[in-house]
Amino acid sequence: MTEASEAAQADRTLKARHRAMWALGDYPSVASHVIPELGSVLVQECGVRRGDRVLDIAAGSGNAAIPAALAGADVVASDLTPELLEIGRHLAAVRGTHLEWREADAEALPFADGEFDTVMSCVGIMFAPHHRPAAEEMLRVCRAGGTIGLINWTPQGFVGQLFATMKPYAPPPPPGAQPPPLWGEEEHVHELLGDAVTDVDARRQTVRVEAFAKPTAFREFFKACYGPTIAVYRHVADDPDRVAALDGDLDALAAEHTADGVMEWEYLLLTAHRRG
Template sequence: MTSTTSTTSTTDDGVRLGGAPEVKRRHRAMWALGDYPAVATDIVAPLGPVLVHATGIGPDDRVLDVAAGSGTVALPAAATGADVTASDLTPELLVVGEQLARRAGLDLTWEEADAEALPHDDAEFDVVTSCVGVMFAPFHQPAADELVRVLRPGGRLGLVSWTPTGFIGAMFGVMRPYAPPPPEGAQPPPLWGDEGHVRALLGDRVDDLVATTATVAVGCFADGAAFRDYFKANYGPTIATYRSIAEDAERVAALDTALAELGDDALTQGPGDGVMEWEYLLVTATRS
C-alpha cells in the first residue's frame, strides 16, 4: 500500500483528524452551513441505490460508507440487512441521518470521523463506499489510502463522484474566482470524477476497476435563478463562497449572474422539460 506522511490530531471530542487539523475544522463547519440533507434528499438520493447495487451489498456484508452525510448510501445499504457504519466529519449531518434511520426502522452505526484518518483497523470491512462524499476531502491521496486500508482483500470498493466535465464540475469552476484560495496541497473535488485520477490514487492496490459515466436527472428547478437561490440557501460550499465576498456587492451580483446563467444553460441543453442532467463517475473495484 502506498504510504502518505501526514500529521494526525484530534478535536476536543476525540475525533481523529488527518493532515491539517485547522483545515478540517473549517471543512466540517462549511458542510454544516445551510441544509445539505435537503440537497441529498432532493438531488443526490437516487445515487445511493445505484452504488448499493453496483457493489452488490447484501445481508452478509460489513459496510463502511465514508463521508456519508445524512445517509444517501448508508440507509439503502442497511435496508438490505447489511451491517452498516455511516462515517462523516460533520456531526450535524449524522444527526439528521440517525433521525431518518429511526423513521425507516433501520439499524446502523453513525460515527464522526475524518475520511483521511478513519478510526478503523486494517481490512475491517467487506465493502467501502462513498457517494459524492470522499471527493470533498481536501487531500486526495490520504483519503484514497484510507479507503483501501480499511477494506479487506477481495472486498468491494464503490465510489460516485461528480465529474469535472459535468454540471457540478462547471459550478465549481464558476465559483472558483470568487472563493477563498484552497489550502496548500488541496486538490479540486471534481478530480475524483476523472477516471485517470482515481486510477492513479488507487494504483495497484485494487483489481477489476470499472469506471462508468452516467447522469442523474435533476428536475427541481424552473430556471437558473431558482437553482442559484436553492444552492445559496442550502449548499455549504456555495454559502461559504458568498460569505467570502459578502462585502463586495459587485462581485456578489456577478456570481449571481454567472450561476443563474449556468443553470439556464443546463436546462437549455437538457431534455427541454425542465430537467438538468448532472454527470457523475461510478467506480467499482476489488481490493487486491
C-alpha cells in the first residue's frame, strides 16, 4: 500500500469514527432542549433572506438550517452523520418547511465553487478534525461577496472546559487532528480564513442554559445524549475508579459554572464576507 493510499484509509477510518460518535445518544435533544436559540441567532446575524442559497455545514439535525429555511431561504443542510439528517427531515416537516439534506464531509464538500450566498455552521464545523481543509472548503463554496457565519464554543467557556476535563479520560487524538475549541479562538479563525474574507465581525457571547437544576443533572444528561461524552465514558468503562473520577470532575465543572440553576455557555460569533 502506498503512502497516499495509507493516508486515505486512515482518513476514512477517522471519519467513520466521527460519524459513529455523533450517532451515539441523542444529540438532537441537546440542540433542541439545551441550546435551541443558537441556530436562530446565527441565521439572523448572517442576514439570511428569502431566496438566498444557504449551506449549513455540519448541520446535525438542523438547529440553524431549519430557521434559515423558515426565513424563506433555499437551504442545504449537510452533515457527516446520516442519522442526524434523518431526524432533521422529521423536525423540518413538523415545522412545515422543506430543505435539502445531504450527507457530506466538511473537509470535502460535494458542491460547486461559489454555489452559495451564505455558508454557515453552528457549533458544527469546529468538530471536523482538520481545520484548514474544512475552512478552505467553506470558503470555496461561498460566492464572492457572500456571507460566512460561524458560532463555535470557546476554549475558555463551559463547553471548551468540558472537552479539557474529558481529555485525560479519552483516547489520544489521531495524528494531525486539532482540538475543536480552537475554532472559538478569534486569532485561529482569522488565520484559517486569511485574506479570503473581509468585513470580519467577531465577538464573544453566551447562551443561557436553564436545563439542569443541579450539576448531576447535567452530567447524567450528557452521559446519555452527547456523543463525545458517551464515547469517553465507553473508553473508561472497564475501570470503575476512572468512571467515578470522571463523574466527579464533570460534577465539579458543572457546579463551577452554575449559579441559581443557570449556566452561561460562551461562544464566538463570527461573520464575514467572501472577498470578491
